[in-house]
Amino acid sequence: MNLRGAGVSPGIGMGAAYVLTGAVPEPVAGSTYEGPPEPERERAVAALRQVAGELEACGNRAGGEAKEILKAQALIAEDPGLVVGVKALIDEGIAAPRAVYQAFAKYRDMLASAGGYLGERVADLDDIRDRVIARLTGHPLPAPPPDLGTGEPYVLIAIDLAPADTALLSKDVVAAFVTEGGGPTSHTAILSRAMGVPAVVACPGATEIPPGTRVLVDGNTGEVRLEPTESDVARHVSANDARRQRMTTGGPGRTRDGYLVQLLANIGGPGDLDGALAAGAEGVGLYRTEFLFLGRPEAPSVAEQEQAYRAALAAFPGGKVVVRTLDAGADKPLAFLPPAAPEPNPALGERGLRLFEKFPKVMDAQLEALSVAAAVDRAGAVRAGTAAAELQVMAPMVATAQEAKWFADACHTRGLPQAGVMIEIPAAALRAESLVTVVDFVSIGTNDLSQYTFAADRQSGALGSLQDPWQPALLDLVAMTATAAADNGKPCGVCGESAADPAMACVLVGLGVTTLSMGAAALPAVRTGLGAHTLDQCQLAAQAARGASTAAHARAAARSHLPGLVPLGV
Amino acid sequence: MAERKVTVAAEVGLHARPAATFVQTAVKAPMDITVTKGVGGTPVNGKSILQILGLDVRQGEDIVIRAEGEGADEVLDQLAAIAGTP
Structure with missing residues (x-):
């Protein structure tokens, strides 16, 4: 059995599983005390x-x-x-x-x-x-043991680890960390990197691993392998060695024969820019703007928004920055965008661009802020004699060409020449031809496209196999969209999880996708994987994947055309 | 009431180490210290790490630090220096 999370501290760690449990219970509401x-x-x-x-x-x-x-x-x-x-x-x-x-x-x-x-x-x-x-x-606090009595480092597994838990541990005690929660800037990630211990975070199901199970943790790929065979171990170790030697963190994304594919970063705020630059991103392919809006009694001012957008433009002079307009809905309600009625199924409700149709002032303010940010960035670049960033704006949750045109017109009249839409609803992919003719670019959000195509909730772990990005039906929709975009001379990006898998990244390029955007940590592996293959190989891999009847076969078929991935261990 | 306007210079903004150093210095001062993000924002307690973190001040953003009483100028100079250190 294998689990998968996000690798945040590179390397391979192996040992017996130790699951840290015994959370301190929440004190009962309304409990009182005796005396003064x-x-x-x-x-x-x-x-x-x-x-x-x-x-x-x-x-x-x-x-x-x-x-x-x-x-x-x-x-x-x-x-x-x-x-x-x-x-x-x-x-x-x-x-x-x-x-x-x-x-x-x-x-x-x-x-x-x-x-x-x-x-x-x-x-x-x-x-x-x-x-x-x-x-x-007087409740006992769970704490990681100094050793398991085996004389060997163990794999520490928890829902989440606190700095006080991990600070006194070392490489001699812990072979790897695995947590169900956490992200790339969590303290588990920071301290494990500082300790040189491999770590995988955001790994669902980790705490269900039976204690004592031998576990292999690959901090590069995020794989957590239970009871690995000798050949598994050898494969991960040699891949890790090869990876260390061959990973390239700089230069434009390109296939071995020089076909350029921009490699961009997904960011959730200006705080992610440093990580994106460090990983060699050529720009931003998905700037999620929700952070500006969530938890606020009223919409942020144009000035505040403008500052946040300008930070991203300033970070990538001459590069591309794709900003996604507010993607809110009933699952993340905002005080200033009240839902019309309770929505039992928020994923299918009034969200994304649909909310803008009801609250055009919020959209106007966001587009205004983007337009000002671009103008300020251009003026600054002229003064400094450098290149300005290319701002592109896209709307989420677009189903029809009519909606796409409404949004593109709104952008164009605001002086934003590059207006696009996300392709994440099957209807939009099926009629991609009519959508791409009214916008300047499209970007495929594979996570939502997969959820809506397979009627499989993203939050439901039990439906994982339906959310597999290698599902041939999903590949068909990507191909349809990329082909329609290419026929009309429009760029087509992918900014979902699937772009972060080096094999899938090659397949997406083979399907005709022109830019790839992902979490910054995945960029070096994708850049290296792409650089190891020709465009021809990518196209053959894409064809083979679409010819398969299951996700597993599609993956295997594609990989057979991508031999350069093997020595990289990705 | 004395005040200092500073542009936060650290790459991480007024978070992590700069925030901790700032608050550690502020708690030693005998008088109240307030911090405002930008001009006209709501002042928060400069001795509260949680409130400082909650301001979410990023690199390049301005804060206004205020204090009153004997030694206020000296304390403000120290705090401004911390916030302005890259």
Whole structure:
């Protein structure tokens, strides 16, 4: 059996699985205490102070990067706003553990709604909260053991790991980290890279691995292999060695015979730009703009939006920056875009461009901000004698050519010459020909296109095989879209997960896709994989994949035409 | 009331290490310290790491730091220097 997540710290780690469990339970809502409030308040403040002290001491012992991180965590435990909040709740009669829980919740919500870097700090906040509650209730805190008595490093598996859990571990103790939660800027990712221990995060099902199972963790590809055979191990290890030697992080994306395919990064805010640049992105292929809007009582001002867009343009002089307009819906409701009625099925509801049709002012403000950002960027480039970035704007959740034209016209009248749409609804792919003639480019969102094509909820793990990007029906829709775009001389990008798989990336190029956009971490592998094959090979691989009848066969058939992937281990 | 307007210079913005250093310095000061993002934003407590993080100040953005009382100028100079350090 194998699991898959996101590799965030490269290398191969192997050992027995140790699953860290035993979360501190949430204190019951409405729980109260006996006696006067002063002792309860003192008890809570003392627990906060003790946890701060523990975290700082742990950091001092660990040193290096962990010391800095844990010092900041200690500051959180003693945050004056938090302490005031806890005391006020206790004065209302709420018992100390519950008061701590509720006081943290306020900040937790604030960070979670911000998403991105701040969103990933939620796990840190939860850990500090649980440590304080454990102190108050006497609940034991789960902690990774110093060894399993086997004399060998083990694979540490958890829902999420806190810096205090990982800081005192080392390569001699832990062979690899696997977490169900977390992202590329989570502390698990940062500390594991600093320790040189391979790590895979965002790996669903990891904590169900039976303890003691031998596990191979590939921090490059995100694969987690249970009870690997000797040949599995040899393959992953040699791939890792080859990868280290051959990975290229720079230069334009191109096939071995020089056919250029722009390799772009998906970003969720200006905070992701550094990572994109470091991975050698040629531009941004998907700038998700939701972070500007979520958790706000009203829409962000034009000036605030403009600043966020300009940051991306400034990062890629002469490069392409594709901004996706607000993709909100009933699953992420916004106060200023109230849903007309409750939606039992938000994926099929009023979302994306459909909301803009109801709230044109929000769209106008966003397009205005984009237009200003592009103008400021151009003026700056002229002054500096450099090239301006090429701004492209696209709308999500477009089903018909009529909607596409409405959006493109709105962009054009705002002085945004490059207007496109996402192809993520099967209807749009089926009639791609009529859509591409009214827009300037299209970009295929394979995740949603797959969900809508197979009527298989993205959130449902049980339907994973239907969401496989190698499903031939999905490849057919991609081919249909790319062909229609090429026939009309329009660019066609892919900005879904599938572009991040080096084999699939070659197939997409073979299908006629002209740009690939992915999470920055995947760029080096895709660039290298593409550079190892000719356009001809990519086309043969694409043909072979479409000729197969199942996803597994399609993958195998494509790979048989892509021999250059084997030595790369991707 | 004394104040300093600073452009945050660190690559990570007023997050991670710069935020921690800022708050560690602020908590040592005897008087209240407030921080505002941009001009006319809502002031937050400069001694609260959670509120500082919540401001989500990125590289290149301006903050206004305010303090009142004896030694305010000195504290503000220190804090402005931290925020302005790349």
